[in-house]
Amino acid sequence: MFFSSPFKLRDKGIMGMNQRNSGYIGRYNPRKLYPLVDNKLKTKIIAREANVTTPALLGVITIQAEVEGVEQYIKETPGFVIKPAKGSGGKGILVITKVENGRYYKPNGSEESLSEIKRHVTDILAGLFSLGGSADVAVVEGLIQFDNAFDGFSFEGVPDVRVIVFKGFPVMAMMRLSTAASDGKANLHQGAVGVGVDITTGAAINAVQFDKPVKYHPDTNKELALLQVPKWERLIYLASSCYEMSGMGYLGTDMVLDRDLGPMLLELNARPGLAIQIANGQGILPRLKLIESLGDDHGMTVEQRIDFCKKHFSQNSPKLKI
């Protein structure tokens, strides 16, 4: 059959878009906190205050007159990323992995001229990539030197780890690996591979591309089951502490692993997608319900919350019922 029965999905605890919107995002994410999450610059500032590591900030371009000066931020770097502070869905992110004699190269090796970079910054300032088309600022960040543990797992891009943090509990995680199809981006709907990751160990559970199961990375042919996220303890700790930092109840945290600096927070997402369920091969609802059943007065610290999740949400834990 072309369609699955809705009762079957319900039995598996799979959350749909409507339920996510009204039952979780609408209920647990206060509207007034959205700017903290939607504006990457603001996220960076609160993360710094909360001692959550983030990629180095090279510069910020706020007005058109400063566009000409973008070169001063980027010419001495080994590589950099320019992104709109209020961008959504990975739109408008320009990644330069190699800077050589004033020439700039994208991950796929093609050259990006300085005037093209300036045009990109201009577009960002005009609000082309921002939510609702409002005027925006461009953020220039240092390039993340990604961890060798991911060699062969990602094609032309930084793999990141998405952890869904519900009321401070890390309930589900997945690794997002860019592919040729996703053009170096880590968005699943653009063709990145999603690998479900065990909350307890950081080891791969299951992998999908375009919502269909895969066993090997489509470009490197590396077996995805071998994936193991290093420094998992630190990563899951940082992700969980984003709850206190942002105040968002239902939060998608995007973490990256730097070779030298370890896990760091790339950005927060107040409307995390549903594909993480497919990557993990299981529905997220039973986990959310379990956390909801704890109420608001459990008084757990970040460490206790992580332990709670490790105990209940591991691959080896007994199956949860809705």
Added chain:
Amino acid sequence: MNARTFFFVLVAGLLTLGIFQTVQRHVAFDIPWLPGETRTIWNIDAKIDFDANNGAVSASLTTPERQAGYTKISQNAASPGYGLSFLDDGKTQKAEWTIREATGKQTLYYNIQVLEDPKSLDQQILEMPALFEEQYEAAGLAAGTVIIKDAMKTSADAFSFTREVLKQLNAESPNQNVALILTGKTNKTDVLIALLNGAKISTKKVGALLLEDGRRRQHLTPLVEVFQEKDGVISSQLFDATSINSVDRNNLLLWDQSGKSLLELTGGSDSKVSFSMIQQEQPALSALLQKNENEHLFNFSIHSLPIEDQSLFKGILMIPLGVMIVVMMRVLIGLKTSGTFMPVLIAMAFIQTSLVTGLVGFVLLVAIGLFIRSYLSHLNLLLVSRISTVIIMVILLIALFGVLSYKLGLTEGLKITFFPMIILSWTIERMSVLWEEEGAKEVFSQGGGSLLVAVLAYFVMSNDVTRHLMFNFIGLQFVVMALVLLLGSYTGYRLLELRRFKPLADKE
């Protein structure tokens, strides 16, 4: 839980209010559920000809009053140079023309539209018309007295008495009394009235117009209305002096119920009044609206607005339906569209252009726009000026298409100007960025989704029945609102999610 209960009370309240208002409008104002029901309207012209006597002229024409079977919708008069007023003294209604100086042949026109209306009733008779004194010549008086006596014997009340008199007047071989009374008199009606008056029965002369489609130069048929009081209730019947049979009021409009004269003319002579009429079938609704305009029943509805604004609202009131389609497609199906309500705007453009022209035009415009926009990408422009350029480009394209299709003889192509240009430009800009960032596949999926929703919205919004219902029953807006609210609280799966999560559901 409390907020939830309140929500459902609100939705139920809106539904009840909407349905109640809708049913109430249908029952109270007779507004049909379906469009296309028709009612008959008679369009009647009265033409008055006379010679003016080189001085002031005043002509007053008695006009129809409220009566069973017909409702007056509108009246007007044409008569160059004349002052015109419609008079109503509570008993009779008149149209009065006046002029200070007139010479030669004069022609005045009076036009009335009446609706065939089974709900209309005769006016209540409040008093008997007075009997009148008249001197009769001796021979006629004696003959009349005999006729009255004969008829009195074989009758029970005023109506049966009238019938008995009519039998004598219209007998094939009239007796000598009747022959005597009829000699020298051409008009049986006057004879009948005189006889009834002599028998102390109140009467009134009525001028009736037989309605027949397309008839011209018609005259009023004289009828006699006979009154009778029984137990304090006054009733009346119509009689035709030239026939024994009772009068058939089908297709009979009682034009002159004044009991006096049809036309009163001073300052002129040789007057004559003739009538012509046509029958028109009008949609029931507009007929009703015209009827009710006079009665101020629709004062607080959209129908009380000027026609121009009404037609504006005809479009606006359809938008909720289009919006509901968008909500359904997104919440229940999970279709992606480019811009939340863009499909509704496109659907509204389709209504103006007709579907096929609109679809072809839209796809052509966006495709060519995307092509040119890809060149603009290289120019490193500010966003606002780039979109402005796209807007100008779209306008030029529209002009080009218009001229081209006109030269080719395809007037359909001119309708392309109905497209909302700013929306179109934003669509091109968005699609172009989408193309650069996510590839052609996403452009086709979102563009196709938008068009699909737009076409669906078009079918719903352009449907005659829905247009009729939404415009005439404001209550349905509340129903749509309740449905949209309900959809807003739907947390179940979307249809496309059933497909998306199928591999997950089939696992194990």
